Amino acid sequence: MNATAQLFDPADGITKTLVIDSKQLAKSGATNLNPRAAGTAQHRRPVMQLSDDSLRVIIDRLQGSPAGNAVQQAMENNTLEKAVAFVDKSTGELKIVRIEVPNHSR
Numbered sequence: 696m697n698a699t700a701q702l703f704d705p706a707d708g709i710t711k712t713l714v715i716d717s718k719q720l721a722k723s724g725a726t727n728l729n730p731r732a733a734g735t736a737q738h739r740r741p742v743m744q745l746s747d748d749s750l751r752v753i754i755d756r757l758q759g760s761p762a763g764n765a766v767q768q769a770m771e772n773n774t775l776e777k778a779v780a781f782v783d784k785s786t787g788e789l790k791i792v793r794i795e796v797p798n799h800s801r
Contacts (some may be wrong), residue, residue, distance in 0.1 A: 712769035715791060716745055717780045726781065728796065745777045745796045 704711055718726040732744035734752035742748045750766060757763030769775035780791045 709774055711774045711776050712765050713776045713778055713793075714745065714750065714766060715778045715780050720781050720784065726779065728779075743796055745794070747796075750775075 716728075720726050728744040730741050730743055732742055732746070732749045733756075734742035734746075734749045737752055738748060742752075747770065750770065754763045754767045754770075757766075766775065776793055777796055778791050778793045780789060782788070783790050
């Protein structure tokens with residue numbers, strides 16, 4: 696988790712918390728999440744980066760911080776969104792793409 700932001704979604708009138716992880720793109724334009732992220736040791740199984748299991752471990756590490764509190768509250772309220780950010784090297788534009796992350800790695 697590189698950053699958090701709170702966003703107001705006018706479509707449904709709900710303020711959502713966005714967790715963003717920045718990524719480098721390969722020449723092919725592909726990127727990936729770490730399948731053995733924070734929480735792998737605690738759960739004794741692979742834990743995908745940005746999964747709820749991984750974010751709970753990070754929240755524990757950030758105990759009492761504004762970012763940790765915001766992510767925990769958003770998880771409890773079902774208002775958490777996840778995204779990756781990257782620079783499009785052909786245009787120089789920063790792009791943020793929302794993603795869905797499974798809780799278990801394969």
